[in-house]
Amino acid sequence: MNDKLNLSTSAPPTWYGSGLAHIWLPYVQMKTMRPPLAVARTQGSRIVLADGRELIDGIASWWTACHGYNHPHIRAAVERQLAIMPHVMLGGMVHEQALTLAQRLGALLPGDLDRVFFCESGSVAVEIALKMALQFWRNRRFHGRNKFVAFRGGYHGDTAAAMAVSDPETGFHDMFRGYLPEQLRFDLPGDDAGTSVLQAGLERHAEELAAIIVEPLAQGAGGMRFHDADVLRRLRALADRYELLLIFDEIFTGFGRTGTMFACEAAQVVPDIITLSKALTGGTLPLAATVARRKVFDAFWSDDPKQALMHGPTYMGNALACAAANASLDLFAREPRLQQVMAIAEQMARELAEVRDLPGVRDVRVLGAIGVVELERIDDLNGLRARFVAEGVFIRPFGNVVYLTPSFTIGAEELTALTGAIRKVLSTAP
Numbered sequence: 001m002n003d004k005l006n007l008s009t010s011a012p013p014t015w016y017g018s019g020l021a022h023i024w025l026p027y028v029q030m031k032t033m034r035p036p037l038a039v040a041r042t043q044g045s046r047i048v049l050a051d052g053r054e055l056i057d058g059i060a061s062w063w064t065a066c067h068g069y070n071h072p073h074i075r076a077a078v079e080r081q082l083a084i085m086p087h088v089m090l091g092g093m094v095h096e097q098a099l100t101l102a103q104r105l106g107a108l109l110p111g112d113l114d115r116v117f118f119c120e121s122g123s124v125a126v127e128i129a130l131k132m133a134l135q136f137w138r139n140r141r142f143h144g145r146n147k148f149v150a151f152r153g154g155y156h157g158d159t160a161a162a163m164a165v166s167d168p169e170t171g172f173h174d175m176f177r178g179y180l181p182e183q184l185r186f187d188l189p190g191d192d193a194g195t196s197v198l199q200a201g202l203e204r205h206a207e208e209l210a211a212i213i214v215e216p217l218a219q220g221a222g223g224m225r226f227h228d229a230d231v232l233r234r235l236r237a238l239a240d241r242y243e244l245l246l247i248f249d250e251i252f253t254g255f256g257r258t259g260t261m262f263a264c265e266a267a268q269v270v271p272d273i274i275t276l277s278k279a280l281t282g283g284t285l286p287l288a289a290t291v292a293r294r295k296v297f298d299a300f301w302s303d304d305p306k307q308a309l310m311h312g313p314t315y316m317g318n319a320l321a322c323a324a325a326n327a328s329l330d331l332f333a334r335e336p337r338l339q340q341v342m343a344i345a346e347q348m349a350r351e352l353a354e355v356r357d358l359p360g361v362r363d364v365r366v367l368g369a370i371g372v373v374e375l376e377r378i379d380d381l382n383g384l385r386a387r388f389v390a391e392g393v394f395i396r397p398f399g400n401v402v403y404l405t406p407s408f409t410i411g412a413e414e415l416t417a418l419t420g421a422i423r424k425v426l427s428t429a430p
């Protein structure tokens with residue numbers, strides 16, 4: 001792999017040079033950034049660059065490509081759907097792929113989480129969840145419940161309301177303080193003391209609160225931190241006690257990432273609203289869903305048109321994306337994805353344990369198919385990212401964490417190449 005890397009001398013493709021001056025890329029200072037990688041194609045757990053280099057992918061494109069890239073079953077489903085109908089609006093119309101997917105998600109999710117509202121990105125799914133919670137109370141004639149309880153280290157997206165419930169420091173939104181509505185923020189209640197602090201806050205503010213929002217079991221973009229299922233049971237008990245809605249943002253954790261199909265299953269807690277995206281289409285097309293329990297939906301079921309949910313993204317329920325999601329669910333049903341996640345967890349725990357004693361390593365942790373090496377600090381993030389590419393892997397550290405969220409279909413040798421690259425890069429000076 002490295003030989004191939006070093007031999008690569010080809011000039012960038014013409015689209016690269018002519019387009020780079022016009023695109024605005026995410027999360028990066030474009031003036032000082034290193035040139036982004038030009039990707040030509042993907043296959044399985046491999047990313048093939050335009051210059052012929054091949055990288056083993058440790059991130060699965062922000063945790064979406066759970067079956068690996070270009071899975072033939074998903075591709076065939078999308079191609080079939082493309083020939084029939086790529087898209088129709090859901091205003092006044094429905095179609096087979098969206099209704100089938102809604103019914104399947106309802107059947108898969110625990111309890112009576114079975115009303116599915118589609119949109120096209122995770123942040124928007126969170127916006128819709130928050131809006132649902134606010135209107136739930138208004139429709140029931142409680143007008144002061146306009147605030148949310150959120151947690152330090154949480155990340156729920158980059159749109160305004162989603163930013164407001166994310167941690168301002170770890171969630172990249174500090175700069176928008178003053179514009180965003182202030183929400184109540186606590187540490188996750190990991191023990192009795194933390195629970196008492198949260199409870200006291202709820203006691204004081206219950207009349208102003210609409211809902212509690214949390215990423216169950218794993219806080220992703222806020223720092224790849226894990227917590228016990230017990231935290232979620234405490235949150236359910238407090239939400240019930242103070243009659244608040246409980247929203248689980250499973251955009252990262254949903255579809256097997258933490259070892260069960262949904263993280264809430266591990267705690268046997270049913271939230272009132274759940275948000276899903278990322279792996280919903282197996283990393284093929286943008287799609288997200290906000291799923292509500294019956295009691296939430298019932299608050300909108302009325303003879304009064306004003307009590308309807310006034311939201312409707314243009315591309316909601318896109319037929320191609322729903323076809324991809326239905327095919328992805330077929331794969332979860334017929335292939336041993338959750339066993340693969342457990343095998344990945346065991347292998348990562350074994351292999352990443354070797355970096356635990358390296359200088360600068362603060363913690364190593366694994367939950368399902370999430371492997372994390374937390375460092376004291378990372379001084380040169382872009383330099384570190386480039387060193388992984390030089391090792392033939394795509395690993396994208398952020399903050400002070402180096403992490404792996406591979407596809408569930410990654411081969412054992414490919415995974416060893418990823419953990420080996422982490423060990424090599426962290427144990428040698430730049």
Ligand SMILES: Cc1ncc(COP(=O)(O)O)c(C=O)c1O
Pocket residue numbers: 121122123124126155156157158215220221249250251252277278
């Ligand atoms: C838990 C969680 N919620 C929401 C989002 C936002 O999703 P999107 O980037 O699709 O808007 C993310 C994205 O990383 C996420 O991890």
